[in-house]
Amino acid sequence: MAKDKKWLWNLAVLFFVLLVNAVIVGVLLQSFMGAE
Amino acid sequence: MPAQVRSTRNPKIRLAVYLAVVVALALALRYGWTRAAPDLTIPIREIFPRADSIVPERGLFAIYVDSGRVVGWAGSGQASGYGGPMLIVTGIDTLGQIVGARVVEQRETPIFWRMARPNDLLGSFSGKSFDQIDFDQGRVDGITGATLSSEAMIASVRAAVTDVAAEAFGTDLPVRKRAFEFGLLEITVLILFAVGIGAQGVRGKSRQRIRWAAQLAGLLILGFWKGSPITLAKLVALMSGFFPSVKTSLALYLLIAGFLVTSFFWGRNIYCLYACPFGAAQRLVGLIGGRSIKLPQWSVHLLERMRHLIVFAAIFMAFLTLQPALASYEPFAALFSLNGTTLQWILLFLVLVASLLISTPWCNFFCPMRTFEIALQDLRTATRKPQPRQSDG
Numbered sequence: 001m002a003k004d005k006k007w008l009w010n011l012a013v014l015f016f017v018l019l020v021n022a023v024i025v026g027v028l029l030q031s032f033m034g035a036e
Numbered sequence: 037m038p039a040q041v042r043s044t045r046n047p048k049i050r051l052a053v054y055l056a057v058v059v060a061l062a063l064a065l066r067y068g069w070t071r072a073a074p075d076l077t078i079p080i081r082e083i084f085p086r087a088d089s090i091v092p093e094r095g096l097f098a099i100y101v102d103s104g105r106v107v108g109w110a111g112s113g114q115a116s117g118y119g120g121p122m123l124i125v126t127g128i129d130t131l132g133q134i135v136g137a138r139v140v141e142q143r144e145t146p147i148f149w150r151m152a153r154p155n156d157l158l159g160s161f162s163g164k165s166f167d168q169i170d171f172d173q174g175r176v177d178g179i180t181g182a183t184l185s186s187e188a189m190i191a192s193v194r195a196a197v198t199d200v201a202a203e204a205f206g207t208d209l210p211v212r213k214r215a216f217e218f219g220l221l222e223i224t225v226l227i228l229f230a231v232g233i234g235a236q237g238v239r240g241k242s243r244q245r246i247r248w249a250a251q252l253a254g255l256l257i258l259g260f261w262k263g264s265p266i267t268l269a270k271l272v273a274l275m276s277g278f279f280p281s282v283k284t285s286l287a288l289y290l291l292i293a294g295f296l297v298t299s300f301f302w303g304r305n306i307y308c309l310y311a312c313p314f315g316a317a318q319r320l321v322g323l324i325g326g327r328s329i330k331l332p333q334w335s336v337h338l339l340e341r342m343r344h345l346i347v348f349a350a351i352f353m354a355f356l357t358l359q360p361a362l363a364s365y366e367p368f369a370a371l372f373s374l375n376g377t378t379l380q381w382i383l384l385f386l387v388l389v390a391s392l393l394i395s396t397p398w399c400n401f402f403c404p405m406r407t408f409e410i411a412l413q414d415l416r417t418a419t420r421k422p423q424p425r426q427s428d429g
Contacts, residue, residue: 009332027377
């Protein structure tokens with residue numbers, strides 16, 4: 001990968017990491033909020 | 037700056053983190069267990085709306101109307117469901133007919149709870165005489181979680197009815213003896229671990245072929261057929277002190293024992309590599325996409341920390357509420373039972389798409405089992421004879 005595109009790649013990875021974790025947190029919040 | 041990246045490898049910091057985690061979880065669990073016991077008179081009043089007084093007698097509740105006449109009895113029964121014990125109150129009138137049953141406490145996931153159709157099942161007992169009920173009629177087969185939930189409901193009602201029959205009517209109902217469940221699922225689990233352990237003595241392509249065969253069997257039998265991979269919910273239920281019957285949950289105990297024994301005593305996690313159906317599903321998807329992308333090191337570190345944090349938070353909340361089933365965030369049920377919330381479906385979609393490009397992303401970055409594996413590895417290192425240091429620098 002060209003060096004000048006590395007920041008774009010890192011940004012995409014960060015987006016993916018945060019997205020999946022946000023969905024996981026959402027799943028947990030949904031189940032615990034519905035519990036009580 | 038390698039020292040910075042490796043800061044949590046410092047054994048003292050690591051030990052402090054572990055201690056803090058254990059203390060926090062122990063406090064949360066203690067809080068969960070010391071919460072007030074449920075008030076059974078509320079559901080009993082729902083069953084007998086004309087009751088004027090509800091009096092505890094001989095382990096039951098006698099229901100009186102104003103004239104001092106007994107109009108029925110209520111008993112409570114408890115049985116283990118998917119996420120822990122379930123408590124149900126059942127009311128029976130003076131003719132011996134079931135008036136109604138109410139769930140007082142349950143620890144199932146909302147999705148399994150919906151599948152088990154509690155209102156339909158409990159409603160089906162109403163109006164039936166206690167000596168004529170066929171308790172096996174209401175079983176929901178095919179979906180493991182729902183089967184467990186429905187069986188727990190039936191067993192709870194049965195326990196209450198048996199108590200009322202004995203104490204109020206002097207009738208001893210036959211006790212149901214459960215047989216040990218040892219079938220294809222349990223045999224498969226044993227074979228998968230045996231194959232996984234045996235494969236460690238084989239090298240190269242043969243080992244890969246054995247692993248594929250084991251994983252495909254795991255995918256079909258533990259995944260699509262039985263829907264019974266280890267989940268965080270099942271681990272947290274055990275950690276909370278909710279032990280399902282060995283007779284009905286032998287496969288779960290075998291899976292967890294296999295995971296613990298091979299990871300701790302041997303340092304090789306055979307469960308994740310050879311038995312887990314979700315790992316197999318990701319590898320299959322990976323065959324299509326080529327999964328050639330490697331994530332940058334910083335993101336791997338970030339993901340690892342986020343995973344531990346999420347697992348800790350999930351267990352902490354599950355202990356506080358004493359609802360182990362809610363800790364599970366895995367998208368397994370969406371894939372294997374086609375049941376899930378919108379977010380679980382989105383999670384499954386993201387993971388499967390990522391599997392096309394990255395090798396087993398769920399296992400590597402999100403699965404809670406890895407957190408347990410790392411904890412076991414650390415425990416293994418801590419309890420083994422210390423290796424001589426190469427240099428103190």
